[in-house]
Amino acid sequence: MKTIYSILYVTLNAALNERVSVGILMSNSFEHYFKFSSEKLGALKGILNSERYNLVKNYLKSIEKEICLNSNQLFSERELKNNWINEGYIIYLSKYSNNIVQFSAPKPIDVDLNIDTFKRIFEKYIFRYTEEVNETIGLNIYSKVKQDLFPKIEDRVNLEMILTSNNFENLFAPIEIDFIGINEIPVAGQTIDFEKKHYYLENDIARFVSLTKAIELEGNSKGKYYVLGREPQKHTDKNHQLWEHIRDSDFLEFVDIDEVGIVEEYLEEHNVRPFFD
Known part of the structure; x- marks a missing residue:
């Protein structure tokens, strides 16, 4: 199955196209992995006003809550009730969403999707990967x-x-x-x-x-x-x-x-x- 990934960015200045990557979503249409960097998001607290910061945090956590339903798959969920995670819809989000959080266009990657490959991609594009036990x-x-x-x-x-x-x-x-x-x-x-x-x-x-x-x-x-x-x-x-x-x-x-x-x-x-x- 084809694996795709999309990077989630926080827009700082739309006119200048200033943005910071904070999270990543990976999917092979059967499994879905998502994580955002709490450390990187926290660093934006002094840049964004409190309302925008809380909107970003709540939005990222809402995605996290929807996907992270299985305790044995920390960032994976095999059957979402609202299966919006597909290549077509992510393309739509990347083109038409004007939210402060932006999805990049989904890109294919020639790897098997599992927690190890997810960690490597996360650390390449987002930040160091930390296990957030709490x-x-x-x-x-x-x-x-x-x-x-x-x-x-x-x-x-x-x-x-x-x-x-x-x-x-x-x-x-x-x-x-x-x-x-x-x-x-x-x-x-x-x-x-x-x-x-x-x-x-x-x-x-x-x-x-x-x-x-x-x-x-x-x-x-x-x-x-x-x-x-x-x-x-x-x-x-x-x-x-x-x-x-x-x-x-x-x-x-x-x-x-x-x-x-x-x-x-x-x-x-x-x-x-x-x-x-």
Whole structure:
């Protein structure tokens, strides 16, 4: 089978065609591998404004989440539900997409697609390849929620939306939310990886809390907000303390990802409907 690859670039200045490669997608129509460099993306934080930086990060992570569903294939997924990864569509993206993240035209390469060849291509065109163990754990959490909960609530909420100040006036930075709905009060939920580095964990929690505040300021009403995840290992003291604060919070409701039926039951009992048409 023919192997192709496409490089993902972040556009810095469209007029001058200034761009930086941050990730790569490889496919042979049967297997798909994707990875972006967190280190290289982080270096752009001082160049891009916060809104553009968060849009780029959320977009790359949304691709990563969609592809990285199988824990035994770190960056591979054999059967995507929405199989947009094909040569024709990537050509379309490379020609017509005006997003800040750009795909290069797919190029054929005469190699068998596996993790070793993927690593070599990644290091040739992007950056050094690093195993991001904590991110992998997180992706397993996200994929479990996506598999176990999303199909059961998709008619009652908006799923996987990127919300901005266009949606809520007091939301100062874009955020990708797992689900949001409304009955007599707003209802929202976010999957959080409590095993990731503490700085990033704090940032994820802070951004979700800022979203809840923006929602409530919009409608002057308290809402119900779920944090989905797993209890972190106790040797990560700061992370475990933060998890305990959330678990004991009256403002946020923690739900273990093995008990997501709690969310499903609440949405059904309260006849929750999508927040946005």
